[in-house]
Amino acid sequence: xxxVIGWREIKxxxxxxxxxxxxxxxxxxFDPRDVPVARMRDAVRVFQGGGETNVACxxxxxFGLRTAVLTALVDDAIGANIRxxxxxxxxxxxxxxxxxxxxxxxxxxTDQKGTLHNGINFTYNxxxxxxxxxxxxxxHTPATRLQPGDFDFDGLFASEGVRVFSxxxxxxxxxxxxxxxxxxxxxxxxxxxxFVAADLNYRSKVEPDKEKARAINRKLAPWIxxxxxxxxxxxxxxxxxxxxxKNAPFEEWLAAYQLTIRKVAADYPSLSLIGTxxxxxxxxxxxxxxxxxxxxxxxxxxxxxxxxxVPIRDRTGGGDSFASGVxxxxxxxxxxxxxxxxxxxxxxxxxxxxxxxxxxxxxxxxAEAKRAAAGLGVKASR
Numbered sequence: 001x002x003x004v005i006g007w008r009e010i011k012x013x014x015x016x017x018x019x020x021x022x023x024x025x026x027x028x029x030f031d032p033r034d035v036p037v038a039r040m041r042d043a044v045r046v047f048q049g050g051g052e053t054n055v056a057c058x059x060x061x062x063f064g065l066r067t068a069v070l071t072a073l074v075d076d077a078i079g080a081n082i083r084x085x086x087x088x089x090x091x092x093x094x095x096x097x098x099x100x101x102x103x104x105x106x107x108x109x110t111d112q113k114g115t116l117h118n119g120i121n122f123t124y125n126x127x128x129x130x131x132x133x134x135x136x137x138x139x140h141t142p143a144t145r146l147q148p149g150d151f152d153f154d155g156l157f158a159s160e161g162v163r164v165f166s167x168x169x170x171x172x173x174x175x176x177x178x179x180x181x182x183x184x185x186x187x188x189x190x191x192x193x194x195f196v197a198a199d200l201n202y203r204s205k206v207e208p209d210k211e212k213a214r215a216i217n218r219k220l221a222p223w224i225x226x227x228x229x230x231x232x233x234x235x236x237x238x239x240x241x242x243x244x245x246k247n248a249p250f251e252e253w254l255a256a257y258q259l260t261i262r263k264v265a266a267d268y269p270s271l272s273l274i275g276t277x278x279x280x281x282x283x284x285x286x287x288x289x290x291x292x293x294x295x296x297x298x299x300x301x302x303x304x305x306x307x308x309x310v311p312i313r314d315r316t317g318g319g320d321s322f323a324s325g326v327x328x329x330x331x332x333x334x335x336x337x338x339x340x341x342x343x344x345x346x347x348x349x350x351x352x353x354x355x356x357x358x359x360x361x362x363x364x365x366x367a368e369a370k371r372a373a374a375g376l377g378v379k380a381s382r
Contacts, residue, residue: 003190004225006272006297007330010195016161018092019065019331023151023185024052024171025143026071027119027136028082029356031314037122037135048085049356051170051201054317057357058324060090062346062365065331068092070151070185072142074099074110078118089357097150099142108142116140125314125354126284132315136205144175151181153188164327165189168199169237172216173207179216186223195330199323200229202236214239221268228323230276231257240264250278250290250306257292258301265296272297275340277322277347279315286311287351291322291344293336302336304344305372312348317356322347324358325365341369 013019029047032040049057056067069091073079075098083093103111110116119138126132138144156162165185172179182198189196200217207213217237221227231242231253240263244256261274273293280288291304325346329339345368346358353359371378 004223004270005190005193005195006225007195008272009193010330011161011163011193013163013331016163017066018068018160018162020056020059020067020164020166020327021070021095021156021162022052022056022067023070023165023167023182024050025119025138025141025174026050026053026069026073026082026086027121027138027141028078030120030122031354032122032124034125034127036130037124037133040122045354046081047355047357048082049317051199051320052166052168053086053091054320054357055166055197055199055324055327056091057086057089058321058346058350059328059331062324062358062360063328063332063362064090065328066092068095070095072097072099072146072150074101074116074118074142076101076112076118078120082118095151097142097146110142116142116145119143123316128283128285131284134316138174141174143171144178146175146181147177148180148184151185153185154192157189157192157194162189162194163331164195164197166197166323166327169201169213169217169233170203170206172220173203173213179219183220183223186220190223195225196223197226197323197327198224198228199319200227200233200237201319202233204236210236213237222270224268224271226273226275226327227264227268227271228276228319229274230278231260233276234260234264238264250280250288253278254292254303258294261294265294273326273336275322275326275343277319277344279318280308282309284315287315289344289348291340291347293326293340293343295336300336302340304340305375307344307348307372310348312351314354315351317358318347318351320356321350321358328362338369341373342366345369345372
């Protein structure tokens with residue numbers, strides 16, 4: 001097995017075309033604002049987003065880094081809309097694999113009847129006691145058809161150069177061979193000295209069989225340098241039970257989570273960083289927020305300041321934005337205290353704006369990290 005590099009060994013920017021590349025699914029999201037989906041009529045907003053590609057968007061838009069996505073889309077107006085939104089975020093879309101609509105019999109071809117279609121979802125943000133809810137239409141998307149060999153990883157990681165490769169547990173489960181593709185990508189990245197990050201991101205609506213998810217993640221884990229997963233993800237996607245109550249306070253949760261993470265680190269010595277965000281859901285509009293990062297090689301914990309009673313607009317994408325905040329700090333040569341602070345700040349700020357992906361800047365992330373560390377309130381800028 002190839003040596004998996006640690007976060008301190010991330011390649012320099014000058015040696016690589018990309019700071020980060022993400023492999024995953026991207027969908028078009030319809031947001032009915034404050035109206036439940038069953039009653040939506042007008043004023044629907046449209047966003048793009050995906051559990052894996054959100055990381056590339058955050059790194060590009062908020063932190064000005066060079067990113068690309070590896071995904072698949074049907075070449076139609078919906079696909080063009082998604083591509084255009086990715087471009088607006090600053091992401092390189094030249095590596096998207098496109099399915100034509102000529103029904104010409106080739107593998108990368110479909111018809112114009114929606115037999116194979118771009119993924120969409122309807123996400124209602126919730127309000128007060130009405131919880132957030134997402135309805136997916138993703139069973140017949142081109143991303144579910146992706147398989148090993150679809151991307152030239154040797155050319156990408158060796159010839160062009162990538163500092164960080166990122167993927168996640170949603171993508172590994174959406175198609176019959178997407179897990180094999182993710183494992184191929186992780187292995188090739190490690191072979192060529194690229195730092196690998198993955199978010200377990202288990203979704204029962206994608207794969208209700210947890211044992212299938214666990215088997216897949218156990219194959220991918222040996223190639224990962226930075227693993228993102230909270231206590232429920234570690235249980236659902238890897239089989240580690242933390243044994244802490246769902247509504248446990250942060251201090252109780254952290255003590256239990258630390259014990260679990262030490263077991264994970266012992267079982268997977270390739271891991272150099274393990275971390276997650278912590279969420280305390282008061283209601284759909286207000287949360288508590290924290291984040292932790294474990295340096296497995298130094299056996300040291302880094303904990304972001306805890307935030308209580310934060311009003312939010314849209315909880316989708318908070319975890320992805322935590323991951324991109326951490327990775328941005330690492331790519332910019334910051335220490336782990338800064339990395340967890342940026343991850344926590346970026347994650348909470350993204351929940352203050354609509355949509356899955358970031359609408360904030362690095363300066364806003366740094367300001368929020370500084371504010372939280374000082375325990376200050378929020379003031380108006382005039």
